[in-house]
Amino acid sequence: MKLLSSIKPDNMRNLVTHFPQLLSTLQIESSILNTAREFHKEGVNGICFLGMGGSSIAGNYVRALLSKEAKIPISVTRDYLLPTHVDNKWVVIAISYSGNTEETLSALSMANEIGSRIILMTSGGKMAQKSKHQIVHLPEGLQPRAALPLIFSAVLPVVESLAGLKITNFQYLEEVLINKSNTWNEWLAPPKEIAEAFIGKTPLFIGARHLAPVAYRAKCQINENSKALAFHSELPEANHNEIESFVKTNGCSVLPVFLRSGLESTKINRRFDVTYDLYLEMGLSPINLLASGDTRLEEMLVLTHFLDMISVELAELCSIDPVSVEKIKELKHRLSR
Numbered sequence: 135m136k137l138l139s140s141i142k143p144d145n146m147r148n149l150v151t152h153f154p155q156l157l158s159t160l161q162i163e164s165s166i167l168n169t170a171r172e173f174h175k176e177g178v179n180g181i182c183f184l185g186m187g188g189s190s191i192a193g194n195y196v197r198a199l200l201s202k203e204a205k206i207p208i209s210v211t212r213d214y215l216l217p218t219h220v221d222n223k224w225v226v227i228a229i230s231y232s233g234n235t236e237e238t239l240s241a242l243s244m245a246n247e248i249g250s251r252i253i254l255m256t257s258g259g260k261m262a263q264k265s266k267h268q269i270v271h272l273p274e275g276l277q278p279r280a281a282l283p284l285i286f287s288a289v290l291p292v293v294e295s296l297a298g299l300k301i302t303n304f305q306y307l308e309e310v311l312i313n314k315s316n317t318w319n320e321w322l323a324p325p326k327e328i329a330e331a332f333i334g335k336t337p338l339f340i341g342a343r344h345l346a347p348v349a350y351r352a353k354c355q356i357n358e359n360s361k362a363l364a365f366h367s368e369l370p371e372a373n374h375n376e377i378e379s380f381v382k383t384n385g386c387s388v389l390p391v392f393l394r395s396g397l398e399s400t401k402i403n404r405r406f407d408v409t410y411d412l413y414l415e416m417g418l419s420p421i422n423l424l425a426s427g428d429t430r431l432e433e434m435l436v437l438t439h440f441l442d443m444i445s446v447e448l449a450e451l452c453s454i455d456p457v458s459v460e461k462i463k464e465l466k467h468r469l470s471r
Contacts, residue, residue, distance in 0.1 A: 157304050188231065193289065195351075214236075233260055255285060325447045
């Protein structure tokens with residue numbers, strides 16, 4: 135499967151702009167979904183995602199999204215080792231966009247040894263050579279972080295099939311994201327305006343429930359695309375520790391960015407409001423970013439798209455190449471010696 139001709143893999147702004155289209159590019163083979171449905175009929179005790187970096191984030195999104203609907207545990211492993219609770223009654227979904235991620239291949243080997251049922255997602259490399267497993271072949275040529283919408287559009291239907299749930303319509307989601315991106319300036323702010331507020335600051339993205347993984351994704355995008363420090367945290371947990379670190383913060387460079395949902399429960403809504411006010415009183419200048427969408431899934435993807443564009447805007451404001459990841463390449467080179 136090939137990417138749209140309008141997609142330019144060496145241009146991060148172009149890739150982020152095409153986020154909605156990438157959501158509906160991939161057509162999963164019916165045999166993959168049929169296999170997942172067969173696993174469901176046989177009985178699945180749990181689903182374990184294996185992956186690192188941009189390849190693993192889709193697992194976090196699915197886990198947060200289906201935490202209420204799925205009747206089985208969903209876990210995400212970023213390590214060389216497979217958790218010991220995963221056995222042959224679990225389904226392991228190994229994701230490596232390059233197909234050569236050493237941590238993922240190591241954990242996958244352990245899953246093979248114990249006889250777990252396995253589904254692979256990759257664009258090539260060593261993982262694509264494991265022909266005895268069901269493989270979702272991803273279009274190649276992208277940075278793994280830019281491939282999130284592609285990977286997510288493959289992962290979610292597979293997990294929905296494994297859990298006996300209705301399959302998501304990604305064509306509809308593409309339309310939603312395009313419409314929302316055309317009106318960012320109306321319901322949020324221009325991404326460049328938010329990016330300008332990040333200059334000289336260290337953004338701390340704070341989410342709750344289904345927006346917690348969106349906060350993590352935003353942190354990663356600022357790190358990789360903008361080559362800048364950023365962190366993430368989650369409510370209500372941050373109220374039990376992190377909040378004390380801002381008591382004496384005169385001149386502090388931390389910029390709290392609250393990712394708000396229109397679907398917040400009363401308790402979570404109250405926590406966000408009170409935490410925002412306390413941070414103001416501590417001398418910080420927090421920002422509220424309200425997600426837009428009729429469902430949790432729409433909110434997650436719309437806000438992710440917006441935050442991805444902020445990372446590109448920040449990179450360009452700072453004259454940074456958002457595609458290059460030289461330090462990651464150097465690290466991999468040294469580890470391979």
